[in-house]
Amino acid sequence: MNRPDVESRADKIRLEGVHKGFPMGQDRKGRLLALQNVDIAIKQGEFVCIVGPTGCGKTTILNIIAGLAKPDRGRVLVDGREVGGPAPDRVVMFQEAALFPWLTVIENVEFGLEMQGVGRAERRKRAEKHLSLVRLSHFRDSFVHELSGGMKQRVALARALAMDPDILLMDEPFAALDAQTRDRFHLELQQIWMKTKKTILFVTHNVSEAVCLGDRVLVLSYRPGRIKKEFTVDRPRPREYRTTPELACITAMVLDELRGEVDKAAKEEMG
Amino acid sequence: MMLERRGLRFAAFCIVLVAAWQLVALLGIWPQYIFPAPAGVLSALWTGMSDGTFLLAALASLQRMLIGFGIAFALGFTLGVAIARSRIVGDTAGQLVLGLQTLPSICWLPLAVLWFGLNDAAILFVVVAGAVGSITMAISSGIAHVPPLFINAARTMGASGWNLYSKVIFPAALPAIIAGARQGWSFAWRSLMAGELLFFSVGLGQLLQIGRELNDINQVAAVMLAILAVGLLTENLVFASLERAVKRKRGLEQESGY
Numbered sequence: 001m002n003r004p005d006v007e008s009r010a011d012k013i014r015l016e017g018v019h020k021g022f023p024m025g026q027d028r029k030g031r032l033l034a035l036q037n038v039d040i041a042i043k044q045g046e047f048v049c050i051v052g053p054t055g056c057g058k059t060t061i062l063n064i065i066a067g068l069a070k071p072d073r074g075r076v077l078v079d080g081r082e083v084g085g086p087a088p089d090r091v092v093m094f095q096e097a098a099l100f101p102w103l104t105v106i107e108n109v110e111f112g113l114e115m116q117g118v119g120r121a122e123r124r125k126r127a128e129k130h131l132s133l134v135r136l137s138h139f140r141d142s143f144v145h146e147l148s149g150g151m152k153q154r155v156a157l158a159r160a161l162a163m164d165p166d167i168l169l170m171d172e173p174f175a176a177l178d179a180q181t182r183d184r185f186h187l188e189l190q191q192i193w194m195k196t197k198k199t200i201l202f203v204t205h206n207v208s209e210a211v212c213l214g215d216r217v218l219v220l221s222y223r224p225g226r227i228k229k230e231f232t233v234d235r236p237r238p239r240e241y242r243t244t245p246e247l248a249c250i251t252a253m254v255l256d257e258l259r260g261e262v263d264k265a266a267k268e269e270m271g
Numbered sequence: 272m273m274l275e276r277r278g279l280r281f282a283a284f285c286i287v288l289v290a291a292w293q294l295v296a297l298l299g300i301w302p303q304y305i306f307p308a309p310a311g312v313l314s315a316l317w318t319g320m321s322d323g324t325f326l327l328a329a330l331a332s333l334q335r336m337l338i339g340f341g342i343a344f345a346l347g348f349t350l351g352v353a354i355a356r357s358r359i360v361g362d363t364a365g366q367l368v369l370g371l372q373t374l375p376s377i378c379w380l381p382l383a384v385l386w387f388g389l390n391d392a393a394i395l396f397v398v399v400a401g402a403v404g405s406i407t408m409a410i411s412s413g414i415a416h417v418p419p420l421f422i423n424a425a426r427t428m429g430a431s432g433w434n435l436y437s438k439v440i441f442p443a444a445l446p447a448i449i450a451g452a453r454q455g456w457s458f459a460w461r462s463l464m465a466g467e468l469l470f471f472s473v474g475l476g477q478l479l480q481i482g483r484e485l486n487d488i489n490q491v492a493a494v495m496l497a498i499l500a501v502g503l504l505t506e507n508l509v510f511a512s513l514e515r516a517v518k519r520k521r522g523l524e525q526e527s528g529y
């Protein structure tokens with residue numbers, strides 16, 4: 001790698017030899033090895049994307065870093081300290097949005113701030129700012145079930161950003177958006193990232209999205225999940241996929257790497 | 272719309288039922304003191320309402336209900352949370368509560384009388400015993416079924432301890448909590464009527480008993496109607512509308528339009 005300024009920074013997130021298995025089968029006696037010997041090091045302020053076939057353990061990695069799941073073996077360090085549970089310095093944007101149906105849109109965005117003890121007026125202000133960022137100000141008083149899937153994801157994004165965490169763990173956050181909206185959020189997210197210097201770990205199926213957003217793209221192998229290969233994307237930001245031809249070239253390389261894994265996944269899932 | 276149509280249908284059914292009842296009474300197969308006619312029952316109902324005895328009795332019963340149900344809900348809530356939180360409590364106290372639920376609540380009455388004497392406290396005890404089990408079970412299972420996703424999301428945003436319960440777990444379990452309270456209320460009402468039947472302190476159950484002692488079948492039937500009405504009204508006015516409001520807010524109602 002050729003990024004001396006990044007290399008010299010401290011590790012923000014470190015996974016060392018992480019294993020994770022789950023009980024499997026009806027009797028829960030079998031063992032499914034989801035992650036095997038995963039090593040990841042993410043520098044302070046880096047934007048890293050993870051791609052991999054479905055079921056390879058991407059969400060599991062995020063859960064482990066978030067402190068929601070404990071690795072069977074290995075260590076997880078954030079800021080050099082071992083993770084001992086969830087904490088609001090690492091906010092997760094879940095694959096399923098995970099908004100609370102008993103709260104209105106704006107109350108959902110305020111939730112994390114309320115838990116941080118931010119006063120009512122201040123949290124309303126910050127929530128409104130982030131709702132307008134995701135273009136949902138009109139829906140501030142709606143309930144969650146009145147939103148479309150993509151709108152829910154945008155509310156979840158606003159909720160995560162409003163908390164202003166050091167680390168953002170994003171699990172396919174834009175999967176439910178149409179292509180144009182997704183492009184807009186790609187730009188928006190990069191701008192926020194450049195301004196705030198957050199550390200972002202971004203999981204996606206979409207290789208071109210990963211290449212467009214990431215400083216690095218990690219390719220995960222199919223079960224057991226392992227870091228198979230890593231690509232560095234060294235293009236100026238904010239990037240736009242359409243206007244940066246080099247991205248297509250890197251995408252092709254990542255896809256090549258991924259193809260074998262996806263085939264393996266398909267074969268196994270078909271039985 | 273739909274609801275009104277169903278209401279109308281039920282009203283029509285009731286009218287037909289009363290007409291059939293009147294018809295059978297007119298046939299005179301059984302004597303009047305065994306098989307009352309609707310007219311007699313309605314006039315007993317009217318007398319009871321207009322001289323205030325029904326109202327007074329209903330108020331006394333409702334007051335007992337509120338106290339008994341309040342105690343049962345507080346106990347059931349606490350116990351339900353404890354069972355959901357701790358496997359040990361679930362395997363011990365939880366199993367006990369589940370087992371005791373098979374005991375009809377009125378079976379507690381002799382014990383309650385020995386403990387408290389022939390007074391309101393004994394009735395209250397029976398009411399609490401009748402309702403607390405179902406409330407406990409509903410609340411513990413409601414809490415156990417809160418989707419882990421909500422809890423995980425809240426924990427990554429810094430919720431823990433009391434905040435996690437008051438801001439996430441209880442609101443998420445609210446539909447189950449209301450359903451449990453509703454069931455507890457109807458169990459409490461049945462227990463209360465059974466308890467009042469055996470006592471001489473003012474209440475709808477006591478009115479029923481007085482009717483029997485006077486051999487006044489019209490009063491017996493009229494009081495039965497009143498008990499039914501109060502039970503249905505309280506349940507529907509309070510719990511059914513609460514349930515509907517919560518469902519609407521969370522989009523749990525079907526809105527197909529068909």
Ligand SMILES: Nc1ncnc2c1ncn2[C@@H]1O[C@H](COP(=O)(O)OP(=O)(O)OP(=O)(O)O)[C@@H](O)[C@H]1O
Pocket residue numbers: 022023032034052053054055056057058059060061095205
């Ligand atoms: N709680 C769990 N219990 C049992 N197995 C689990 C559990 N969570 C995940 N798994 C298994 O671990 C593997 C990895 O799951 P994970 O959710 O991390 O995949 P993923 O890469 O996020 O997939 P997708 O792209 O479809 O979201 C899967 O095979 C899944 O069946």
Ligand SMILES: [Mg+2]
Pocket residue numbers: 058059060095171
């Ligand atoms: Mg996933």
